Amino acid sequence: MRAITLALAAVLAFPVAAQASAGARSAATANVEVGDFFFRPAYTRIEPGDTVTWRIAGGGPHTATSRPAAPAAFDSGELLSGQEFSFTFAAAGRYPYLCSLHDFMRGVVQVGPDTVDPKLSKLVATVRASRVWVAFTLAETSKVSASVATVKRPRKKLRRIRAKTVEEGRRSLSVKIGGLKPGRYRVTLTARDPEGNARSVKAPFKIPKPKP
Ligand SMILES: [Cu+2]
Numbered sequence: 001m002r003a004i005t006l007a008l009a010a011v012l013a014f015p016v017a018a019q020a021s022a023g024a025r026s027a028a029t030a031n032v033e034v035g036d037f038f039f040r041p042a043y044t045r046i047e048p049g050d051t052v053t054w055r056i057a058g059g060g061p062h063t064a065t066s067r068p069a070a071p072a073a074f075d076s077g078e079l080l081s082g083q084e085f086s087f088t089f090a091a092a093g094r095y096p097y098l099c100s101l102h103d104f105m106r107g108v109v110q111v112g113p114d115t116v117d118p119k120l121s122k123l124v125a126t127v128r129a130s131r132v133w134v135a136f137t138l139a140e141t142s143k144v145s146a147s148v149a150t151v152k153r154p155r156k157k158l159r160r161i162r163a164k165t166v167e168e169g170r171r172s173l174s175v176k177i178g179g180l181k182p183g184r185y186r187v188t189l190t191a192r193d194p195e196g197n198a199r200s201v202k203a204p205f206k207i208p209k210p211k212p
Contacts, residue, residue: 029086032107033057034064034079037099039107042141043194045114046089052109053086054079063100064107070095094140106167108140114195118142123203125187130178132187132205141167142191146175151184151204158185163192182209 029051033040036058044052054064054076061078064085071093076085078101089095092112099105119139126133134146147160159175166173175187184206192198 027051027088029053031055032064034060034062034099034105036060037062037102037105039064039099039105042107043110044107045110045195048090048092048111049088050111051086051088053084055084056081061101062105064097065100067096067098070097075100096140106141110195114193114197116193117197117199118191118193120189120191120199120201123187123189123201125203125205127177127205127207130176131174132177132185133172133174134187134189134203135170135172136189136201137170138166138168138191140193141165142193144171144173144189144191146173146187146189148175148177148180148185148187151186163190166191177207180207182207 025047027049028046030044030046032044032052032054034054034056046052056062056079058081060080063078064074064076066072066074071091072089072095074087079085089109089111094114094116095109095111097107097109121137124135132148138144143163144166145161145163147157149155149157158180159177161173161175184204186202186204188200188202190198190200
């Protein structure tokens with residue numbers, strides 16, 4: 001009888017212990033390598049309470065400095081080869097940062113899930129030579145794909161370019177339209193951020209009749 005009681009106690013204790021360990025997730029540390037001139041990975045996904053450690057792998061000096069849009073500010077100061085800087089992110093949110101010495105070196109720490117679609121401006125589509133050029137502003141580094149379709153229904157997709165990583169900022173890309181007849185078309189751009197949130201924007205354009 002005593003053995004049965006002990007066995008039962010063990011069975012009852014197990015789910016309670018399992019629950020406790022699932023609830024109290026221990027804080028983790030994510031590492032970012034700071035090279036000449038990049039952050040790797042440029043996108044770090046962590047949970048609230050976790051820490052990010054930046055380590056200078058290149059020659060340096062470099063910094064890891066939060067940008068104004070970050071919910072909390074941090075700044076490593078100038079670090080040389082082999083030096084480290086750690087910051088613990090208490091609150092969920094998106095923390096863009098850069099190297100203050102080389103402001104083209106950029107990264108993002110995403111704390112908790114990212115549910116915000118990447119912002120994409122209106123497109124400006126211009127036909128030049130045998131391509132349509134699309135100019136836009138992208139608010140966060142995303143995978144961008146593009147396609148060209150007819151305006152008339154049924155809409156047919158005629159050209160597309162595969163998704164490629166495009167950094168935030170003012171950008172342009174082009175889609176080949178050689179071989180398409182003169183007429184009205186539209187180009188659709190889709191930006192997908194590292195967590196899969198996506199946004200699409202369309203713009204019309206016209207392929208003119210060739211001048212006689
Ligand atoms: Cu730098």
